[in-house]
Amino acid sequence: VFAVTNSTKEKVTITKVFEEGYSSKGSGRGIGLANAQRIIQKYPQLGLRTQSYRHQFSQTLTIPKVEGS
Known part of the structure; x- marks a missing residue:
């Protein structure tokens, strides 16, 4: 099990984060x-x-x- 939690400044739309090219950190990501x-x-x-x-x-x-294994 791998778990990651990050704080955000804005509300995150879960369906958008899986879209190719979507980033809250700018272009090229x-x-x-x-x-x-x-x-x-x-x-x-x-x-x-x-x-x-x-x-x-x-x-x-x-x-x-x-x-x-």
């Missing part, structure tokens, strides 16, 4: 979460929970343990 979304769609055993509440944006990525 906004590829990371779009890439993460593509990977998660390719591997449905992965889980990603995204939340935005009271100027806190958080994501939790769950990668299940593979049996035999």
Whole structure:
């Protein structure tokens, strides 16, 4: 499990953060979460929970343990 929480100055629209090129930090950014979304769609055993509440944006990525490893 990987978890990240960041404070935000504005309300975060969760559907927008996954759009290619969307960034609150300026141009030339906004590829990371779009890439993460593509990977998660390719591997449905992965889980990603995204939340935005009271100027806190958080994501939790769950990668299940593979049996035999």
